[in-house]
């Protein structure tokens with residue numbers, strides 16, 4: 001027998017088999033049990049979360065001859081007939097491929113006739129947002145005065161494309177993304193029925209890959225089956241093109257040891273397996289967060305939400321590093337992840353993060369709260385690393401206007417906050433002198449800070465961290481007499497400098 005896709009085989013047949021969606025399922029069941037059934041429903045939410053499945057269960061349940069507490073019996077002629085599509089009273093239409101006004105008129109031309117076998121004529125219109133305007137108008141007419149024996153169930157992933165006139169005539173049900181726990185559990189159940197040896201951890205990995213959609217989870221499990229009936233984390237990683245536990249540990253190890261060549265070698269290997277770089281950034285963030293947690297005095301594997309074996313490995317690695325490095329890593333990979341999300345080149349963003357971490361001289365500092373008097377401690381001793389930096393002078397940051405313009409191309413609100421601000425370069429950090437609102441915004445919004453950093457990098461070709469101007473303001477108030485030249489050059493570039501002469 002040909003293999004039937006797991007997601008089809010495990011389509012829920014009763015409300016009790018539906019994973020998650022408690023609110024939706026409960027209120028549908030209550031309605032049926034109370035015998036008060038609306039005439040138009042709208043099921044909306046992410047793809048693969050149970051909309052079509054629930055529409056079908058609902059169609060059976062309201063027509064079932066032995067309905068029990070809102071659940072269909074699946075045994076009676078009606079239930080069976082709907083299941084094998086021999087009952088014509090339930091019509092399913094895919095608006096993605098039948099979206100014209102004629103298509104809608106076709107099905108609406110029969111709404112007046114009483115159902116043949118069932119109690120209600122049920123019209124399930126999937127992907128309803130795809131209907132043409134004329135088709136929506138035709139549908140609207142029927143929704144305004146539906147015959148008592150007709151029930152419409154409209155399903156859509158794109159609620160905003162459904163006209164308000166239609167929405168206002170439907171009871172709306174929101175289908176949420178399923179949690180990792182919910183999906184993981186459902187996968188373990190499927191594995192059990194199918195004689196698949198699926199590890200708990202592999203189930204969780206698949207669940208997180210599926211991003212809330214049960215259909216995707218079942219499909220990934222299906223793909224893994226091509227490798228046999230024993231499925232562990234490594235197989236999922238291979239099949240899905242994500243990194244493996246060992247690879248993440250090795251990569252982190254290289255960075256902790258500041259071994260850039262080996263780190264790049266690891267990345268190369270991952271790339272050859274077509275690992276998704278954005279996902280890798282997320283995994284590295286999770287990993288460094290785990291290292292941070294593992295270093296806490298009373299840390300447990302439950303706290304990290306990993307297996308005991310994985311916890312041991314993480315703990316060993318955690319002891320080889322410190323929280324300053326971990327925080328630097330977290331901020332570097334967060335920045336990389338954000339840049340990739342904004343469409344920057346993934347490989348370059350990741351490389352920048354790795355270069356930064358493997359280079360002892362450059363220590364990224366996240367936005368410095370302006371209220372904080374001294375700069376946060378940098379692990380690299382300044383005198384040793386860069387002796388000249390002690391005498392480094394404060395200079396206006398020459399590329400600031402350019403930077404602001406670049407920000408303008410990606411983030412308009414941030415651009416208007418930055419407009420009119422000034423910036424100074426000191427010890428490799430760009431200190432921004434702007435409105436209080438700007439300071440607050442940058443302090444509370446990592447994403448905005450990261451946009452500014454990216455823009456600085458684009459403008460001057462070099463990575464700089466940013467800080468609040470107040471941190472260096474005092475350096476301006478005590479100009480040394482031999483600093484006159486500097487002061488004049490600052491003045492020339494439009495910087496206000498107080499000198500009492």
Ligand SMILES: Nc1ncnc2c1ncn2[C@@H]1O[C@H](COP(=O)(O)OP(=O)(O)OP(=O)(O)O)[C@@H](O)[C@H]1O
Pocket residue numbers: 006007008009010011012017018019020021046047048049050051052053054126155156157175213214215216218
């Ligand atoms: N909540 C759920 N519980 C159990 N299985 C589910 C659930 N959601 C989806 N599935 C699985 O995914 C498959 C597809 O589900 P369904 O067609 O109901 O999703 P949908 O929300 O209509 O998706 P789409 O928006 O893509 O049409 C089902 O056959 C089933 O295997």
Ligand SMILES: [Mg+2]
Pocket residue numbers: 051052053126155
């Ligand atoms: Mg569907």
Ligand SMILES: [Zn+2]
Pocket residue numbers: 063064065066067072073074075076077078079080
């Ligand atoms: Zn029945």
